[in-house]
Amino acid sequence: MHGDWLDIGPKTQIEPGTARTLPVEGGEEIAVFHTMRGEFFALVNACPHKQGPLSQGIVHGDVVTCPLHNWNISLRSGNALGADEGCVPTIPLRVDAGRIYLKRSAVLSPRAVLA
Amino acid sequence: MNAPMTFDTGAPPPKGSRERLVVIGNGMAGCRAVEEILARDPNRFEITIFGAEPRVNYNRIMLSPVLAGDKSFDEIVINGADWYTDNGITLVSGDRVDHIDRAHKCVVARSGRVEPYDTLLIATGSDPFIIPIPGHDLDGVVTFRDLDDVDKMLAAAEKGGDAVVIGGGLLGLEAAHGLSLRGMKVTVVHLMPTLMERQLDEAAGYLLKTELERRGQTILTGANTKAIHGLDGKVVGIELEDGTRVKADIVVMAAGIRPSTGLAKAAGLECERGVMVDDHMVTSDPDVLAVGECVQHRGLCYGLVAPLWEMCRALADHVTDAPSGYLGSVTSTKLKVSGIDLFSAGDFSGGEGCEDIVLRDAARGVYKRVVLKDDKLVGAVLYGDTADGSWYFDLLKKGESVADLREGLIFGQAFASGGALADPNAAVANLSDEAEICGCNGVSKGTVVKSILAGACSLDAVRSTCKASASCGSCTGLVELLLSLTMGEDYGGAREVKTLCKCTSFGHDDVRRLIVEKQLKSIPQVMQELHWSTPDGCASCRPALNYYLLCALPGAYVDDQKSRFVNERMHANIQKDGTYSVVPRMWGGLTNPRELRAIADVVEKFNAPMVKVTGGQRLDIFGIRKEDLPAVWADLNAAGMVSGHAYGKSLRTVKTCVGSEWCRFGTQDSTGLGVKIEQMTWGSWMPHKFKIAVSGCPRNCAEATIKDFGVVCVDSGYELHVGGNGGIKVRATDFLCKVATEEEAMDVCAAFTQLYREEAHYLERTAPWIERVGLDHIKSRLLDDPDAIRRYAARFRYSQQFSQDDPWAKRASGERRDLHAHIATVRPLVVTPEMENA
Ligand code: SRM
Ligand SMILES: Cc1cc2nc3c(=O)[nH]c(=O)nc-3n(C[C@H](O)[C@H](O)[C@H](O)COP(=O)(O)OP(=O)(O)OC[C@H]3O[C@@H](n4cnc5c(N)ncnc54)[C@H](O)[C@@H]3O)c2cc1C
Ligand code: SF4
Ligand code: FES
Numbered sequence: 001m002h003g004d005w006l007d008i009g010p011k012t013q014i015e016p017g018t019a020r021t022l023p024v025e026g027g028e029e030i031a032v033f034h035t036m037r038g039e040f041f042a043l044v045n046a047c048p049h050k051q052g053p054l055s056q057g058i059v060h061g062d063v064v065t066c067p068l069h070n071w072n073i074s075l076r077s078g079n080a081l082g083a084d085e086g087c088v089p090t091i092p093l094r095v096d097a098g099r100i101y102l103k104r105s106a107v108l109s110p111r112a113v114l115a
Numbered sequence: 116m117n118a119p120m121t122f123d124t125g126a127p128p129p130k131g132s133r134e135r136l137v138v139i140g141n142g143m144a145g146c147r148a149v150e151e152i153l154a155r156d157p158n159r160f161e162i163t164i165f166g167a168e169p170r171v172n173y174n175r176i177m178l179s180p181v182l183a184g185d186k187s188f189d190e191i192v193i194n195g196a197d198w199y200t201d202n203g204i205t206l207v208s209g210d211r212v213d214h215i216d217r218a219h220k221c222v223v224a225r226s227g228r229v230e231p232y233d234t235l236l237i238a239t240g241s242d243p244f245i246i247p248i249p250g251h252d253l254d255g256v257v258t259f260r261d262l263d264d265v266d267k268m269l270a271a272a273e274k275g276g277d278a279v280v281i282g283g284g285l286l287g288l289e290a291a292h293g294l295s296l297r298g299m300k301v302t303v304v305h306l307m308p309t310l311m312e313r314q315l316d317e318a319a320g321y322l323l324k325t326e327l328e329r330r331g332q333t334i335l336t337g338a339n340t341k342a343i344h345g346l347d348g349k350v351v352g353i354e355l356e357d358g359t360r361v362k363a364d365i366v367v368m369a370a371g372i373r374p375s376t377g378l379a380k381a382a383g384l385e386c387e388r389g390v391m392v393d394d395h396m397v398t399s400d401p402d403v404l405a406v407g408e409c410v411q412h413r414g415l416c417y418g419l420v421a422p423l424w425e426m427c428r429a430l431a432d433h434v435t436d437a438p439s440g441y442l443g444s445v446t447s448t449k450l451k452v453s454g455i456d457l458f459s460a461g462d463f464s465g466g467e468g469c470e471d472i473v474l475r476d477a478a479r480g481v482y483k484r485v486v487l488k489d490d491k492l493v494g495a496v497l498y499g500d501t502a503d504g505s506w507y508f509d510l511l512k513k514g515e516s517v518a519d520l521r522e523g524l525i526f527g528q529a530f531a532s533g534g535a536l537a538d539p540n541a542a543v544a545n546l547s548d549e550a551e552i553c554g555c556n557g558v559s560k561g562t563v564v565k566s567i568l569a570g571a572c573s574l575d576a577v578r579s580t581c582k583a584s585a586s587c588g589s590c591t592g593l594v595e596l597l598l599s600l601t602m603g604e605d606y607g608g609a610r611e612v613k614t615l616c617k618c619t620s621f622g623h624d625d626v627r628r629l630i631v632e633k634q635l636k637s638i639p640q641v642m643q644e645l646h647w648s649t650p651d652g653c654a655s656c657r658p659a660l661n662y663y664l665l666c667a668l669p670g671a672y673v674d675d676q677k678s679r680f681v682n683e684r685m686h687a688n689i690q691k692d693g694t695y696s697v698v699p700r701m702w703g704g705l706t707n708p709r710e711l712r713a714i715a716d717v718v719e720k721f722n723a724p725m726v727k728v729t730g731g732q733r734l735d736i737f738g739i740r741k742e743d744l745p746a747v748w749a750d751l752n753a754a755g756m757v758s759g760h761a762y763g764k765s766l767r768t769v770k771t772c773v774g775s776e777w778c779r780f781g782t783q784d785s786t787g788l789g790v791k792i793e794q795m796t797w798g799s800w801m802p803h804k805f806k807i808a809v810s811g812c813p814r815n816c817a818e819a820t821i822k823d824f825g826v827v828c829v830d831s832g833y834e835l836h837v838g839g840n841g842g843i844k845v846r847a848t849d850f851l852c853k854v855a856t857e858e859e860a861m862d863v864c865a866a867f868t869q870l871y872r873e874e875a876h877y878l879e880r881t882a883p884w885i886e887r888v889g890l891d892h893i894k895s896r897l898l899d900d901p902d903a904i905r906r907y908a909a910r911f912r913y914s915q916q917f918s919q920d921d922p923w924a925k926r927a928s929g930e931r932r933d934l935h936a937h938i939a940t941v942r943p944l945v946v947t948p949e950m951e952n953a
Pocket of ligand 2: 139140141142143144145165166167168175176177178179210211212213238239240241259260261286289375378406407408409417418419420421423449451
């Protein structure tokens, strides 16, 4: 795959139930998640509450619990769940032939794409 | 045998009288499409089918039963030679089409045969994906796609020995099952943590794995194959990324399939993952159709037969001028391994607005989960009892609201739609007196009712009188219904147990007790056996279960890092800005120039913005980035310092005062004892953090009476105090006992710590724990029996053998680099792979 999709390496580099990070120079760090069910998601690595690094939270189902104050964030939509309100931009991601691809334009300016 | 063979039609119709349809692929989709066309208009086309395989059309999915010995090839043929003859079809089998010439509207086969077409149908199916690791081309490495593959496996099985199957999906497991029935010793190597992860969730995958292991297969999940090793060109084994080697006389690659698009791509037809088709199975060339696993329709490629049947209908409608259109399929999966009932359908990955209903019946080994979204059924996973699979699948395909069925949905069709049964009260009232309520203890309804009438008017009373619900607890709901039915208004209502979290109806004590009683060994096992209502728990229960298992199985349980809160996973304290603070251990608050110099060097080298003396008598280095942690630790390790566990639900510090060595009031060597105690207790995992202090006299400069365990030295010995807390709610300690020697003080410390480890609830510090259970309980456990201290202390010391290696040292040496390193850095328009495997 090419064009607007950025190859960020093999699926195996992220252990299921964890996330790894991708800093963007001049932009916002991205967290790439691998759930225990084997799905992949990418979000801006900043909790909508107080910018906690979501990549460091506990992943359960398709939700991550922020390590700073325990907000639950949906990996699918970036929305805060339960009583909390807020949303973190998600980055379109696809997996092909064992490699992970992120949408380049969204990587470079995730909030612009959201708007 | 591979020479092209041709069945020509008995009476060829005059050339040119009919349109010429050429089909590439004599498989399931290609032949079904022809059948569908013939059913609509038998005279429309002059048909030629090319098949690369040297045989007639057979049912590919039945290759698994052929491998397992349940079926012969003849039994799985769909269309024999006479079908081709009777329908005037020319079959060119054993001859692969190498080229499509769209300009001249003809295809060219390997044998040189050129066949012109008016309409071309591509039905080339999929190719097995071969992981390009070293050794993939050795003799003895096979795939599982056609009869030749089965023959190779059967030949290998005849000789016996070891088989490795790479890939724990549907195909891999069916291959493994067949080979194992044929007498081979089978190891399945699967990359993902869950078998069949595309169809199963973690819970069902766990049950499947357990069952296959029970049948003698070795299942390695989360295992990445690095290489296949050979000798004289023949496979002898495989090697995993972590260095493990597994012997193999045959290696089956079942790592996935890829739509076979090579021909179409070369012919300039639009392809992505598959050959692109519209709703009538037409490719980017109106004269070329495609169907089956090789196509991509509305963004999806399928790997099961049900969608192919629907595609073939739409295709036939289109070519016979009655277009209907294919809209895509919802699929369901069953595993064809005898004795294992497993069903999965739709999307059960959950997500926004989705609701899970989970039913686990540990006694029968059943796990069922249905996923609802906006009151509609969107997914289902069933293990152990798949009787309702087709009912769920039907509800799912219909997409109608199931709001009315919701209450009983998980119990299946009979329950959800059956009158009286749908009301649980009525259902229980209708049970006969002989009906078994508690399976574990074999207690009938009559017995439960009798004990309620005899005065057992609470759940606990029922449990202690007739034992119903006293073991696994899965009948608790039934017993409570019986209590309310029997006692009516008088029943005080369901017992108030604070459950561990919303995923379970058990409280902490029950979970801890059952882990030990039922000898549970892993988080998924606890979740299944104790009827967890979510597939993989939540951020509250996962860390708690991880601790309970760790405490119950010292040395045997493998810590689940992903169930740990960030600080314990990163071995440092996360800060508000996402950096970390690092606190090396300073035994008993003592330090020396070497340590101080190393800390000073680290602060300068890594530009730490702040160093601070903590309230726990040591130094805290702030503002370290997660990438730099291993390097920081390496430098501290080099000066002899280890992790201070300032981040852990574990022993934090042992605070000391100067004591008799220097202080004019000191009665004993409080500093020395503090160091010894810290050396005994460091590294221990606890329900919550645990702090100790040793003061040299009752002036108590080390504040020992607000610590979890405090020692106050006096002339005649050591006063031991427990359950103090200086935190949110200050609590002074309770006096536990007085001892004469340092050794005794240390034994009581070890024993009390172990009692706390074994009995407290996760995230309960000693102060609230003692308030809950009472000091008398602690005393009766530790002091009533003269041997108790020794026993508890021995258990503590045993478990300490496994927890006293410095976690920093392992990380500093490169272990779990993935937790610290970024994947890569994105610079505008370029990515720089800084890291190992990007
Ligand atoms: C670093 C330190 C403050 C300092 O600069 O002195 C500290 C820092 C934190 N304390 Fe503390 N506590 C520190 C000594 C204390 C003490 C004093 C002591 O240990 O003598 C107390 C009261 C004594 C006690 O625990 O009984 C203390 C009572 C707490 C509490 C309340 C606990 C309670 O049971 O009520 C929390 C919250 C918690 O653990 O849930 C807490 C939590 C925290 C956390 C870990 C907050 C968090 O979860 O992120 C702070 C981490 C800061 C950081 O980023 O590093 N800290 N904390 C001290 C580290 C000691 C060490 O060397 O390990
Ligand atoms: C062991 C096994 C078990 C399975 N179990 C199930 C199951 O339980 N349930 C289920 O729904 N599905 C199952 N499947 C999947 C199912 O078999 C496929 O979805 C189905 O066969 C796809 O049909 P197809 O016609 O697209 O491809 P195929 O059936 O593979 O047919 C394609 C044919 O085209 C031929 N071909 C390819 N290229 C050329 C060329 N250039 N020239 C001439 N011929 C060519 C191939 O040799 C092949 O015979 C199973 C598959 C396997 C292998
Ligand atoms: S008292 Fe402890 S938890 Fe509160 S701000 Fe200070 S260090 Fe943080
Ligand atoms: S920053 Fe995430 S919950 Fe506060």
